[in-house]
Amino acid sequence: MPDTPSPSIQADRIYEIAAELFSLMSTPMRLKIISALCNGEKSVGELLAEIPTTQPNMSQHLSQLYRAGILARRREGQSIVYRVQNERAVALCRAVCTQIAIEIDDPEAMEPAERLILPRT
Template sequence: MTGWTRLDDPSPQLLQQAAASFGLLASTMRLHIVWVLSQGEADVGTLAERVGGTLQAVSQHLAKLKMAGMVSNRREGRRQVYGVDDPQVATLVRLMVEKLDPAVSASVGAPVGASAGGEVHRLRSSGA
């Protein structure tokens, strides 16, 4: 006996939802956006700079991620600030990146979205 317990297979509907979520993260830019947001909140300008996309492209990707419940936003003055809405999604992205490049785990170290002291990192836009 291996210690594994046999679980019931997920329903076809649940598997379809999971595949759709993985499909959403199959976009390099969306995956990069979630990676950045897993480190702390950011506005569209900061995200565009970090992921190398236009404001319009990043906004469109954020809209898709928001509709899927992976990110959320809030108003901070005149800016919309985005963050990962589901820490498990951020963990999934971090684990996959670390699996592919173990050097990343040494540089990440702290839990997703927090520093060693536990505070959330906040990314600020250098623009207006």
């Protein structure tokens, strides 16, 4: 019978993985990139036309998302084209961003304890 990790070790691993994903998604630039790629693949040039930043900054964020398995890439001539690879991670980002947009649009729609937007102190 194989050794199975205790429930607390399994829970710890779940929290570690979730924290890694949230850390990766904690940069607004990466969320913008993911959003831009939700409707299909784009080259670095197309992303730069849509998201105001420098080419080195864009490349750094694309590289991190690629290494994490969120994005896939392929070469097309002189360009590198990116697309979403991990739909579940994107769905998580979309759910959180959609919820925040709802809260911003109608702040009274939810009880304070149910909101994702933290009160400013």
